[in-house]
Amino acid sequence: xxxxxxxxxxxxxxxxxxxxxxxxxxxxxxxxxxxxxxxxxxxxxxxxxxxxxxxxxxxxxxxxxxxxxxxxxxxxxxxxxxxxxxxxxxxxxxxxxxxxxxxxxxxxxxxxxxxxxxxxxxxxxxxxxxxxxxxxxxxxxxxxxxxxxxxxxxxxxxxxxxxxxxxxxxxxxxxxxxxxxxxxxxxxxxxxxxxxxxxxxxxxxxxxxxxxxxxxxxxxxxxxxxxxxxxxxxxxxxxxxxxxxxxxxxxxxxxxxxxxxx
Amino acid sequence: xxxxxxxxxxxxxxxxxxxxxxxxxxxxxxxxxxxxxxxxxxxxxxxxxxxxxxxxxxxxxxxxxxxxxxxxxxxxxxxxxxxxxxxxxxxxxxxxxxxxxxxxxxxxxxxxxxxxxxxxxxxxxxxxxxxxxxxxxxxxxxxxxxxxxxxxxxxxxxxxxxxxxxxxxxxxxxxxxxxxxxxxxxxxxxxxxxxxxxxxxxxxxxxxxxxxxxxxxxxxxxxxxxxxxxxxxxxxxxxxxxxxxxxxxxxxxxxxxxxxxx
DNA sequence: CTATTCATTTCCACTCAGTGGAAGCCGAGA
DNA sequence: TCTCGGCTTCCACTGAGTGGAAATGAATAG
Numbered sequence: 356x357x358x359x360x361x362x363x364x365x366x367x368x369x370x371x372x373x374x375x376x377x378x379x380x381x382x383x384x385x386x387x388x389x390x391x392x393x394x395x396x397x398x399x400x401x402x403x404x405x406x407x408x409x410x411x412x413x414x415x416x417x418x419x420x421x422x423x424x425x426x427x428x429x430x431x432x433x434x435x436x437x438x439x440x441x442x443x444x445x446x447x448x449x450x451x452x453x454x455x456x457x458x459x460x461x462x463x464x465x466x467x468x469x470x471x472x473x474x475x476x477x478x479x480x481x482x483x484x485x486x487x488x489x490x491x492x493x494x495x496x497x498x499x500x501x502x503x504x505x506x507x508x509x510x511x512x513x514x515x516x517x518x519x520x521x522x523x524x525x526x527x528x529x530x531x532x533x534x535x536x537x538x539x540x541x542x543x544x545x546x547x548x549x550x551x552x553x554x555x556x557x558x559x560x561x562x563x564x565x566x567x568x569x570x571x572x573x574x575x576x577x578x579x580x581x582x583x584x585x586x587x588x589x590x591x592x593x594x595x596x597x598x599x600x601x602x603x604x605x606x607x608x609x610x611x612x613x614x615x616x617x
Numbered sequence: 618x619x620x621x622x623x624x625x626x627x628x629x630x631x632x633x634x635x636x637x638x639x640x641x642x643x644x645x646x647x648x649x650x651x652x653x654x655x656x657x658x659x660x661x662x663x664x665x666x667x668x669x670x671x672x673x674x675x676x677x678x679x680x681x682x683x684x685x686x687x688x689x690x691x692x693x694x695x696x697x698x699x700x701x702x703x704x705x706x707x708x709x710x711x712x713x714x715x716x717x718x719x720x721x722x723x724x725x726x727x728x729x730x731x732x733x734x735x736x737x738x739x740x741x742x743x744x745x746x747x748x749x750x751x752x753x754x755x756x757x758x759x760x761x762x763x764x765x766x767x768x769x770x771x772x773x774x775x776x777x778x779x780x781x782x783x784x785x786x787x788x789x790x791x792x793x794x795x796x797x798x799x800x801x802x803x804x805x806x807x808x809x810x811x812x813x814x815x816x817x818x819x820x821x822x823x824x825x826x827x828x829x830x831x832x833x834x835x836x837x838x839x840x841x842x843x844x845x846x847x848x849x850x851x852x853x854x855x856x857x858x859x860x861x862x863x864x865x866x867x868x869x870x871x872x873x874x875x876x877x878x879x
Numbered sequence: 880c881t882a883t884t885c886a887t888t889t890c891c892a893c894t895c896a897g898t899g900g901a902a903g904c905c906g907a908g909a
Numbered sequence: 910t911c912t913c914g915g916c917t918t919c920c921a922c923t924g925a926g927t928g929g930a931a932a933t934g935a936a937t938a939g
């Protein structure tokens with residue numbers, strides 16, 4: 356396993372995966388040439404591999420000749436972390452039903468939070484996150500609450516970097532952030548106010564798993580609701596406790612902390 | 618492209634994909650040996666490829682040494698059909714909020730319905746389908762409604778096979794099914810009564826896209842509700858119309874009908 | 880503590896699948 | 910008709926991939 360392999364050149368496997376990952380950057384369908392450029396592979400090689408991936412349904416080709424990730428890939432990937440998501444989902448749904456606010460569940464992946472569940476209606480949607488999407492930890496409530504309860508070395512490593520600043524309200528001074536995390540751990544919840552996107556604020560509580568922090572459960576609200584956000588705390592805590600119970604028996608080592616801190 | 622390639626042996630790509638697909642059969646984590654058997658590859662080959670997939674996060678290894686599909690794969694695959702799912706999701710959420718019943722959206726994939734959205738709370742859950750899961754079309758309301766509006770040759774091809782029978786209530790006589798499909802097209806909705814699983818019934822309406830049938834939108838209820846199911850029709854139709862409007866601009870060729878009828 | 884068994888990991892000489900430059904093709908526009 | 914850009918096909922070369930076999934490790938019994 357040794358060091359990084361990502362040099363995107365040696366093995367066939369790496370070429371195949373590089374092709375798939377090329378689709379993460381752009382949200383539109385890609386032409387063969389674009390895939391070739393995005394993956395750094397010669398055109399003819401790309402052509403051959405793409406054709407085979409398409410055969411298997413891992414890529415699909417639209418009417419315009421462009422390619423997209425295929426439904427087979429999606430279908431297959433639904434099995435990843437399925438136990439966890441299926442166990443947690445109805446509770447997140449309950450959280451939404453009880454609050455009427457955008458509800459989300461996220462875990463840490465490296466230096467970011469990865470949203471694994473997100474429920475919202477057609478009404479208010481100040482969306483920044485999405486299921487399967489990532490955001491920096493220090494800009495989100497779920498991220499901060501996870502970071503706050505993480506082991507010390509994770510916190511330290513995290514703060515010891517250049518921190519992104521999505522909006523002018525994002526806290527990026529390491530010292531003050533460290534204090535904020537301490538306070539979060541004391542009070543048992545985290546909040547943000549327009550730190551990832553203007554117009555929205557958020558609040559989140561921790562979800563524990565086998566004694567360690569496992570995930571963050573939170574709500575996103577319009578900034579106008581910021582003052583009264585904390586009224587949702589009882590519900591958040593109740594739902595969190597339910598999720599903890601429902602997922603206690605599920606082995607997560609494979610999901611969490613696997614990618615340490617890249 | 619020519620004929621089928623699935624012979625699971627020739628190319629490296631096929632070996633890699635065979636390994637990934639090995640995880641679809643079993644819901645538990647797999648040992649190396651199991652993956653080797655499941656994919657039909659020699660152990661040492663499996664070992665090498667699995668190691669590389671793990672490096673990339675497409676597989677992950679639990680504490681017990683067993684492998685599972687990795688979160689990276691899931692994350693990547695969230696981009697497949699994302700436009701469609703993100704557009705439709707809040708409306709399915711609304712359907713759930715308005716009815717309080719398990720709400721689902723499904724498309725046709727070959728001879729089966731593939732559930733792409735499913736929303737339910739912690740209460741009643743007579744679950745048979747799941748997001749990313751498949752069921753035979755003739756046993757489900759969403760499936761029947763899709764089949765009913767499909768082009769003639771699709772219907773014919775479908776009925777011209779041995780039809781599975783999950784429960785004793787499943788309709789599997791081709792002639793009678795054809796009649797039922799005609800009736801569904803006339804009345805504009807389909808129902809089932811314990812046809813996929815005892816204890817539950819369902820009702821579904823069509824969702825059109827560029828003039829053709831695109832998906833099925835439905836509810837699953839307890840059998841005790843069967844008699845009054847149709848009271849949800851107005852809501853179902855309203856939500857369906859909203860989904861049609863919201864997805865009209867999204868190109869779907871790449872999703873639907875791609876895998877004709879395997 | 881040793882023997883046995885079964886799963887995983889490592890090794891390495893052989894060879895065929897994969898490669899990619901180049902040429903051919905095709906459709907759109909001038 | 911000619912041109913251009915992107916896609917597809919071809920094919921001789923070669924090193925990435927292969928897989929049998931042996932080493933290692935973990936688990937259990939004797």
